[in-house]
Amino acid sequence: MATSASQTLRSPFLRNPALSLSSKPSLSAFSVTPASRRRAPPRLVVVLSAANLDAKPTVLVSEKLGEPGINLLKQFANVDCSYNLSPEELCTKISLCDALIVRSGTKVTREVFESSGGRLKVVGRAGVGIDNVDLAAATEFGCLVVNAPTANTVAAAEHGIALLTAMARNVAQADASVKAGKWERNKYVGVSLVGKTLAVMGFGKVGSEVARRAKGLGMHVIAHDPYAPADRARAIGVELVSFDEALATSDFISLHMPLTPATAKVLNDDTFAKMKKGVRIVNVARGGVIDEDALVRALDAGIVAQAALDVFTVEPPPQGNKLVLHERVTATPHLGASTMEAQEGVAVEIAEAVVGALKGELAATAVNAPMVPAEVLTELKPYVVLAEKLGRLAVQLVAGGSGVKTVKVSYASARAPDDLDTRLLRAMITKGLIEPISSVFVNLVNADFTAKQRGLRITEERTILDGSPENPLDSIQVQIANVESKFASAISESGEIKVEGRVKDGVPHLTKVGSFEVDVSLEGSIILCRQVDQPGMIGQVGSILGEENVNVSFMSVGRIAPRKQAVMAIGVDDQPSKQSLKRIGDVQAIEEFVFLKL
Numbered sequence: 001m002a003t004s005a006s007q008t009l010r011s012p013f014l015r016n017p018a019l020s021l022s023s024k025p026s027l028s029a030f031s032v033t034p035a036s037r038r039r040a041p042p043r044l045v046v047v048l049s050a051a052n053l054d055a056k057p058t059v060l061v062s063e064k065l066g067e068p069g070i071n072l073l074k075q076f077a078n079v080d081c082s083y084n085l086s087p088e089e090l091c092t093k094i095s096l097c098d099a100l101i102v103r104s105g106t107k108v109t110r111e112v113f114e115s116s117g118g119r120l121k122v123v124g125r126a127g128v129g130i131d132n133v134d135l136a137a138a139t140e141f142g143c144l145v146v147n148a149p150t151a152n153t154v155a156a157a158e159h160g161i162a163l164l165t166a167m168a169r170n171v172a173q174a175d176a177s178v179k180a181g182k183w184e185r186n187k188y189v190g191v192s193l194v195g196k197t198l199a200v201m202g203f204g205k206v207g208s209e210v211a212r213r214a215k216g217l218g219m220h221v222i223a224h225d226p227y228a229p230a231d232r233a234r235a236i237g238v239e240l241v242s243f244d245e246a247l248a249t250s251d252f253i254s255l256h257m258p259l260t261p262a263t264a265k266v267l268n269d270d271t272f273a274k275m276k277k278g279v280r281i282v283n284v285a286r287g288g289v290i291d292e293d294a295l296v297r298a299l300d301a302g303i304v305a306q307a308a309l310d311v312f313t314v315e316p317p318p319q320g321n322k323l324v325l326h327e328r329v330t331a332t333p334h335l336g337a338s339t340m341e342a343q344e345g346v347a348v349e350i351a352e353a354v355v356g357a358l359k360g361e362l363a364a365t366a367v368n369a370p371m372v373p374a375e376v377l378t379e380l381k382p383y384v385v386l387a388e389k390l391g392r393l394a395v396q397l398v399a400g401g402s403g404v405k406t407v408k409v410s411y412a413s414a415r416a417p418d419d420l421d422t423r424l425l426r427a428m429i430t431k432g433l434i435e436p437i438s439s440v441f442v443n444l445v446n447a448d449f450t451a452k453q454r455g456l457r458i459t460e461e462r463t464i465l466d467g468s469p470e471n472p473l474d475s476i477q478v479q480i481a482n483v484e485s486k487f488a489s490a491i492s493e494s495g496e497i498k499v500e501g502r503v504k505d506g507v508p509h510l511t512k513v514g515s516f517e518v519d520v521s522l523e524g525s526i527i528l529c530r531q532v533d534q535p536g537m538i539g540q541v542g543s544i545l546g547e548e549n550v551n552v553s554f555m556s557v558g559r560i561a562p563r564k565q566a567v568m569a570i571g572v573d574d575q576p577s578k579q580s581l582k583r584i585g586d587v588q589a590i591e592e593f594v595f596l597k598l
C-alpha cells in the first residue's frame with residue numbers, strides 16, 4: 001500500500017473529542033457523534049499526496065524563470081536553478097526533485113520520468129505549449145503537468161503583430177541593409193495591411209488577440225478553428241471559415257494552433273498549392289506546424305511572398321538553415337513570450353501552480369488531469385473524501401483471492417447530469433480501490449490509466465432525485481460485483497459488495513453496508529460486526545475497546561427488525577490490538593466482524 005498517500009490524506013479533525021449524543025430520526029439506527037467533528041469540512045489533499053510535506057520539496061528550474069516566480073518557490077521549496085542541462089544531466093538530477101519547471105527549451109521525455117524513480121510529482125511548463133513534455137509518460141507515472149496558459153498571451157499576440165507589420169514593410173531586411181552602409185529605398189517597398197484579408201489559424205487566446213489587433217489595423221480578419229465557438233469570433237467581428245477557404249482567400253496567414261499530431265506540417269506542399277499567390281505567412285505558434293522544406297519551395301516558387309517566423313521545427317535551427325537564411329524570411333529566436341511583463345507573469349503563474357500542486361491542491365491549469373473550477377472544487381471537497389473512503393472500505397471487504405474487476409458507482413443527486421462532473425470522484429474511488437491492495441500510487445492524473453492497466457472496469461450511473469439541487473450529491477454507492485466478501489453482510493440482495501455514503505454537515509459518513517443501514521463518520525478506522533440485535537452489545541464491545549484505551553468516535557446499529565440481525569458500525573481513532581479484535585469476535589452474539597482501515 002502507498003503509505004505516503006494515506007499519511008498526507010489526514011484531515012485536520014481534532015482527536016479525542018468530547019462525545020455528545022445525537023438522536024437520529026431513523027428507528028433502525030442511532031449514533032454517537034463527536035460535536036467537534038461536525039465543524040470543519042475535510043481539507044482536500046487529493047492529487048499529489050506523495051510529496052513529503054514534512055521535508056521541503058525540491059524544485060528544479062531548468063530554464064530562466066522570472067525572479068518573482070523564483071522568490072515565490074523559495075518560500076516553500078528548495079530551488080535548484082540549473083540551466084542548460086544536457087538530457088543525461090537532467091535525468092541524473094531529476095531523481096532528487098519533486099517538481100521540474102521548464103520553458104520550451106527542455107525536452108521532458110519518458111526517460112526523465114523513468115529516471116525520477118517516482119519522486120517527480122509535478123512538471124510546470126512556464127508558458128503555454130506543452131509539446132516538449134511527454135504527456136502520456138507523465139500520466140502513466142502519475143506526474144501532474146501544469147502550464148501557465150494566460151500570462152504570455154498578449155506578448156505572443158504583440159509579437160505576431162510585430163512580425164506581421166515588420167514583414168509587410170521589410171523592416172528587418174531594410175535595417176540590415178542600412179547597417180551595411182546601403183540606402184535601398186526602391187528595393188524595400190512594402191505592402192499595406194489595411195483592407196487586406198488576414199486568416200488567423202487557431203482562434204484561441206493568442207489568435208483572438210491577434211485578430212482584435214489586426215482589425216484595429218484595418219484588416220479584414222477571418223479565422224479557422226474547428227473548436228472555436230462562432231459567437232466568440234462574431235463578437236469581435238471575425239468570421240469562422242473552413243481551412244480551405246482560409247487558405248484560398250487570404251493575403252496573410254497567421255498561425256496560432258498548438259502542435260499536435262493533427263496540426264503537424266499542416267502547411268505543406270499540398271496546402272501551399274491552395275493558397276493565393278503572393279500570400280504572406282506569420283508563425284508564432286510552433287515550427288512543426290509548417291513543413292519547412294515545403295515553405296522554402298513555396299517561397300522560391302513565388303507562392304509565398306514572405307514569411308515571418310518566431311518558431312522552428314528544431315530550435316535553434318541548424319547553422320546554414322535555408323529557411324532562416326532566405327532573403328524574404330524574417331526570423332526571431334522564439335521571442336513571442338519574451339517581454340519583461342510576460343516573463344514575470346508566467347513565472348508567478350507557474351510557481352503558484354507548482355507550489356499548489358505540491359501541497360496537494362487541485363491545479364486549475366492541469367494539462368493531464370481534469371481541471372475543476374475552484375467553486376466546483378470547494379463544493380465537492382467532502383464528497384471527494386467520501387469517494388476515496390468508500391473505495392477503500394469496499395475493497396477491504398473483498399475476501400482474499402477474489403480479484404476486483406467490476407465496480408459500479410452510483411451517484412444519487414438532484415442536480416442535472418451535466419451539472420455534476422464525476423471525474424474527480426471516480427478518480428478518488430479508484431484510488432481508494434487500488435491503493436490498499438497494491439503498491440501503486442494513484443492520483444487524479446493516473447487513476448483511469450491505472451484502473452485500465454489493472455483490468456478494473458468502473459462504470460458510473462446517476463440516479464436523479466427530486467428535491468433541491470442545493471447539494472451536489474445525496475449519496476455515493478460503490479458496488480463490487482463477482483467477488484466474495486470477508487463480511488457476508490456486506491453483500492447486497494443483488495449479490496454485490498455494497499457500501500454507500502453521504503456527507504453530513506460537511507463530514508463523510510458510511511450509511512449503508514450491504515442491505516444494512518448504518519451511520520458512522522468516516523474517520524479513523526471502522527469495525528463492522530453482525531450480531532443478533534439485543535441489549536448490551538454496544539456496552540460489551542465498547543468496554544473491550546475502552547480497556548485498551550481505544551477511542552470510539554462513532555457507533556451506529558442498523559438492523560432489519562428489533563431482536564433480529566443487526567450490523568454495528570464502530571468508528572475508532574486508534575487501531576485495536578489483535579487480542580481486542582479477537583475478544584470482540586468471541587462475544588457470543590457476534591456472528592462475524594471485520595476491521596477496516598480508512
Ligand SMILES: NC(=O)c1ccc[n+]([C@@H]2O[C@H](COP(=O)([O-])OP(=O)(O)OC[C@H]3O[C@@H](n4cnc5c(N)ncnc54)[C@H](O)[C@@H]3O)[C@@H](O)[C@H]2O)c1
Nearest residue numbers: 129156202203204205206225227256257258284285336337
Ligand atoms: N512564440 C511564442 O513564444 C509563443 C507564446 C505563446 C504561445 N505560443 C503558441 O501559440 C499557440 C497558441 O497558444 P494559445 O495560448 O492561443 O493556445 P490556445 O489553446 O488558447 O489556442 C489554440 C487554439 O487552436 C485551436 N486549434 C486546435 N487544433 C486546431 C486545428 N487543427 N486548426 C485550427 N485551430 C486549431 C484550438 O481550438 C484553440 O482555440 C500554441 O502553439 C502556443 O504554444 C507561442
Ligand SMILES: O=C(O)[C@H](O)COP(=O)(O)O
Nearest residue numbers: 103104126127128129337
Ligand atoms: O508556448 C509558449 O508559451 C511559448 O512558446 C513560450 O515559450 P518560452 O517559454 O520558451 O518562451
